[in-house]
Amino acid sequence: MSLELVLQYLVAGLTYGTIYAVVGVGFNIIYNTTGIINFAQGEFVMLGGMTAVTLHAFLPLPLAIAGAVLVTMGVGALIEVTFIRWLWKPSVLRMIVITIGISILVREAALHLWGEQVRALPYFTGDEVTSLDLGGVRFSPQVLWSLGVCLFIVVALWAFFQRTRVGRQMRACAANRDAAILCGIPTRNLVTLSFVLSAGIGALAGAVVSPITYTHYGIGSGLAIKGFTVAVLGGLGNSFAAVAAGFLVGILESFSVWLLPAAYTDAVSVTVFLAILFFRPSGLFGSREIARLKAY
Amino acid sequence: MLRSRYARIALLAVAVVAVQLGAEAAGKPFYLTQLTMAAYYTLVAVGLSLLMGFAGQISIGHAAFFAIGGYASAALTTADLGPLRGKALVDLLARAGALVPRTDVFGGEVLSVHPWAAFVAALALAVAVAFAIGIPVLKLTGHYLAMATLGFGIIVHSIVLGTTSLGSADGLGSVPPFPVLPGLMVGGGKAVRVENYYVAWGLVAVAMLLLTNLVRSRVGRALRAIHGAEDAASSMGVDVARYKLFTFVVSAALAAVGGVFMTHFTATIGPGEASVMKSVRYVAIVAVGGMGSLWGTLVTSAALNFLSLRGVFGTLDDAVFGGILLFVMLFSPDGIVRLDLRAALRAARGRLAPPEEAA
Numbered sequence: 001m002s003l004e005l006v007l008q009y010l011v012a013g014l015t016y017g018t019i020y021a022v023v024g025v026g027f028n029i030i031y032n033t034t035g036i037i038n039f040a041q042g043e044f045v046m047l048g049g050m051t052a053v054t055l056h057a058f059l060p061l062p063l064a065i066a067g068a069v070l071v072t073m074g075v076g077a078l079i080e081v082t083f084i085r086w087l088w089k090p091s092v093l094r095m096i097v098i099t100i101g102i103s104i105l106v107r108e109a110a111l112h113l114w115g116e117q118v119r120a121l122p123y124f125t126g127d128e129v130t131s132l133d134l135g136g137v138r139f140s141p142q143v144l145w146s147l148g149v150c151l152f153i154v155v156a157l158w159a160f161f162q163r164t165r166v167g168r169q170m171r172a173c174a175a176n177r178d179a180a181i182l183c184g185i186p187t188r189n190l191v192t193l194s195f196v197l198s199a200g201i202g203a204l205a206g207a208v209v210s211p212i213t214y215t216h217y218g219i220g221s222g223l224a225i226k227g228f229t230v231a232v233l234g235g236l237g238n239s240f241a242a243v244a245a246g247f248l249v250g251i252l253e254s255f256s257v258w259l260l261p262a263a264y265t266d267a268v269s270v271t272v273f274l275a276i277l278f279f280r281p282s283g284l285f286g287s288r289e290i291a292r293l294k295a296y
Numbered sequence: 297m298l299r300s301r302y303a304r305i306a307l308l309a310v311a312v313v314a315v316q317l318g319a320e321a322a323g324k325p326f327y328l329t330q331l332t333m334a335a336y337y338t339l340v341a342v343g344l345s346l347l348m349g350f351a352g353q354i355s356i357g358h359a360a361f362f363a364i365g366g367y368a369s370a371a372l373t374t375a376d377l378g379p380l381r382g383k384a385l386v387d388l389l390a391r392a393g394a395l396v397p398r399t400d401v402f403g404g405e406v407l408s409v410h411p412w413a414a415f416v417a418a419l420a421l422a423v424a425v426a427f428a429i430g431i432p433v434l435k436l437t438g439h440y441l442a443m444a445t446l447g448f449g450i451i452v453h454s455i456v457l458g459t460t461s462l463g464s465a466d467g468l469g470s471v472p473p474f475p476v477l478p479g480l481m482v483g484g485g486k487a488v489r490v491e492n493y494y495v496a497w498g499l500v501a502v503a504m505l506l507l508t509n510l511v512r513s514r515v516g517r518a519l520r521a522i523h524g525a526e527d528a529a530s531s532m533g534v535d536v537a538r539y540k541l542f543t544f545v546v547s548a549a550l551a552a553v554g555g556v557f558m559t560h561f562t563a564t565i566g567p568g569e570a571s572v573m574k575s576v577r578y579v580a581i582v583a584v585g586g587m588g589s590l591w592g593t594l595v596t597s598a599a600l601n602f603l604s605l606r607g608v609f610g611t612l613d614d615a616v617f618g619g620i621l622l623f624v625m626l627f628s629p630d631g632i633v634r635l636d637l638r639a640a641l642r643a644a645r646g647r648l649a650p651p652e653e654a655a
Contacts, residue, residue, distance in 0.1 A: 096442045102622060103618075104576065104614060104622075105618050108614055108615035274447050
């Protein structure tokens, strides 16, 4: 295997890694404020991509993407208000089954709305044959767009959680919900906000990556399990480790094609997931001590 | 009257006969085909009900065991071992009577594994996989358990979908009928529809007898204790891990049996049987039937699977199951059949019955 080929696989892995990373971060945002694993996370990515393609028919590209992000944020808020807000101390198991139900309904609605057709936005720069050459490795400028957007999301979230009042309130809510309530923090609204945020970043990533990975109504559940893999690999609740874990899983998948038939790609990343759960449930970067204290 | 499990099984038998006579009388004998298929799915559902309701463990990957049973049996009974004659293992199997020569659809002579031998092998495979997966998975709880079982289902789905020798997206076809008893076949088309219907529901009745006895035994009491308070059960000397694993394996074996017979009945199996959506369906059925209510699960499974197989839900099929799951989990996480119907019946009886009988 030549060095160029290795680098080529690496670039492909990074592209898919972007989307896994963003889904993983989305899982963490909701998990941190609510303790809920939102299985519908992957559907936000699908909705973002599909809505952007639809809006692009009559809007310029940046507006179409912005519109798709807003629509998906709306859907995120709607899901939280309709199904989650009024539940009183639901068990984790009940919550995950509820979010699985939500993801099925969103997917079926998308199927009826958009059909089974595979869609994609046009390339942001150039077209599908435009490629950049970096030391013998050729890749589409869209890869840079994806990585850039991922970086933007991470930096923006960091700034939001560290520098803004609402962000600090959300961190307080994550650290100790009861104490946050006693301090007068409107935790219920923050839960809605966490759904809106993770819907927004999922939709943005879904739209930006769609020229390379394509999108159709059924991609959500696969992304959800991989995003969860990434979140667990990085240590559940640790958003920035999830980004690293996302790239790791993306690269692993892309190299697995070299050894195994491409049809087994999903099986590879899920096997990694099971292995982590069995041997190191606190994640690669997480601390075992902290993991023991969390409610599994 | 319905307190005794034997009375309930007798009632099931009466209902099965009544439905068959009713279908004939109504001139809709083809309903029996879907009811037969519903029976095989019901085997998975009641097994899962045992796991979810009594051991308190969720599995969103039970379709995988159905598919393991079905695919193993289909692969063994359709593979032609003729060219391998002379190899020690093949000759040994042939001498043991595990191989049968038969004619395939093209008129060629093939030597393949006898369905009963294939059944034993498929069941052994499913049990082995259940053990291997169950030991680490059942240490997890909450969303980790849910996601791990879901992940297991995805692995099996992507393996059957990606393996050419298992037919990839087309699945396996031309699976021969299964001779349950001499002259009694599972599969074999319209002519033996009634026989098939009775074999399938007979199997369900046997499974119910075993399961209802199991939950009333020492094992069942241990399981209920685990479900109620795991730590308390453990401190009373209940081997929690062992009972959970045992239940997981039993429910996986039931799912595999359902898969084997379904495959022989329809003569085909496809990767759709292993899909995540199928697993979610089983969970939805158990949720509606009521966690820990085997009979509720049976009734729900028969009804929902029959309607689904008849195509009543049309293109909304998956949405219906997703919606049902969501609805039950939101409003009545202990199940609809169990809570509301019983309370409604009691209320109705209270209103209708004369006072001295109600007292």
